Amino acid sequence: MSEKHTRKIRSDGEQSRERLLQAAMRLFAAQGFNATSTREIALAAGANVAAIAYYFGDKAGLYRAALTDFMPPPERNIAQFDQPGFTLRQVLQGYYAQLLAPMMEGDTAQLRLRMWLREVLEPTGTWQNEIDNGIRPEFEALAAVLARHLQVPVDDEVRRLVHAVGALGAHLMVSMDIVAAVTPQLMAAPNALQEWIPRLVGYAEAIVAAEQEKRRKGEG
Known part of the structure; x- marks a missing residue:
């Protein structure tokens, strides 16, 4: 088999797999896991049902891929905010950049978000696996980084701080439709989410500074 022919087979296979993923995301987002059949997905993708078994094993494997294929490994995300010598501002910039990156993919990002929301309401186990x-x-990496900047051990107050810092970005991710409806001017630009990052960094710096001041005063 020629190298050119091998490349063509690989390219056709990648396209077929991508069509299945896109069709699966649309149907899973609209109907959920249980109400969506492999036959529906294959028909929407213009593929044979057997292709799902070939590329993903079964419907559950396709579902997991549709939810998680786009997500980089945690080590890569952590590396964006946990580097020796990073200032607090650099830490927070890296943290929000990796947190919001999946949401900067247009319609695909919205489909994945709807799938995640469905997964929370109709759990299949994929969500718990992603948490673990x-x-x-x-979460633990950011807690360690913030504790270093505060020069304190990782305790429950640091963990509360991480939840607060994360919530600023999570609100945009989970409630983007609401943000766009209430304040459309804040989401209208093509790079609107990118413009949010320095603002989130500033808000998070204030939260960290408040925790630092509370500790300085010895407040519980």
């Missing part, structure tokens, strides 16, 4: 293997390591 993605969200938790990133």
